[in-house]
Amino acid sequence: MHSTLLSTPVSAEVARALTRIGAVRTTTGQPFVYTSGWASPVYIDTRLLMSDVALRTRVMDLAAEAVAGLVARKGINAIVGAESSGIAFGAWLAERLGLPLLYLRKKPMGWGSAARLEGRLPEGARLLFIDDVTTDARSKIAAAAALRQDTTHVADVLVIVDYALYPDTHRHLVEHGLDLHALTNWHDLLAALRAAGLLDSAEDQTLTRFTADPVAWSVANGGVGA
Template sequence: MEHTENIKMEAAKILLDIKAVTLNLEKPYRYTSGILSPIYCDNRLLMSYPEKLDKMIDYMLNLIITHIGINNIDVIGGTSTAGIPYAAILSERLNLPMIYLKKDKEEHGKYNKIEGVLKNNQRVLIVEDLISTGGSSFAAVETVREAGGIVNECIAIFTYELEKAGSVFSEGKCSLHTLTNFLVLMKVAEKERYVTQAEKEKALEWNKDTAGWAKKMGYE
């Protein structure tokens, strides 16, 4: 089964159905990267909906089989903390070892940035829940590479499709695969009446100019 537009729309609808996506034009959200945005996607809510989570995992497995290839993966690497649940389930489903990756070294114990066993030249699939600017996700890629692992692929549930993220992964020679994306999410949100056409247009304005949107709207 190819990863089709229909699957992208179904994945987006799941996120909308569990209210993982919120839109607030009056009081925008600030991302970890510092960007102000009228939209916030909290995929962590999936953990509380086992049937929806199971379907998302099926979609991720389909994406892995059709676009990456199971034989091209030796280890599943989850990003801490949001990517860990999905990485753990994928690891069990694929019968592959798992590691997880921290943003910073521990200040105690073994001072690890990688938990689990990673051997030289093992091929690691990075599992993330969400991609915004790509900075924190690609940091996980670099952590594995610095430890002697090989990373050519990263998979995530959702991407805001920001230009910066595309550049980060392209320049870092790592392919990014996502179940769904910002434009599909907005299309489904309007169709299912989660947002009005006017709200969708405002969100699209932000997506086209994330750097200038806050100033244009008078928030900065």
């Protein structure tokens, strides 16, 4: 169980697409603070893809092609999207793969084991959980734990962007029996920003320091540490 990039060519193309629509925001001033507590000079808004029909279609076609083999090999029979961004991406992927769609609420609504899960699980459910971005994978691990309470099998998580920077992510995934699959990662996004000439000198230096040690950067800028 580990974190994988689905395809190097796919990663480069998705990174270019996100860069083209302005989904990668950077700052040399007040840092972004993620819900996980990490402080960062970059914020990736994959939701902008939802409004660009051509790029959205292309990225979701790439996603479907990339995971088709995984779905067949592991007998995955349903897609579960994370509230909220994962719902739209999950729906487009489920449509392409001909699979049922469900979504996982952030907080329970109602009572019982299905208080967070909306939709109907198939018999012998084997799930692919979908979200937009991950930093250290902790929220994806928590989501898998919630899904497993419904006696479902979930061993695979798909994200559009995995930062692939934060320490111990691989170990945590292994400990919780999860494979994390990503369409692209921060390294390819940074390369796309540079290739497009979208960074000035100060921005490039800030992102270089962040990439070299995101934990130290976070702590120095008021965020959590490892």
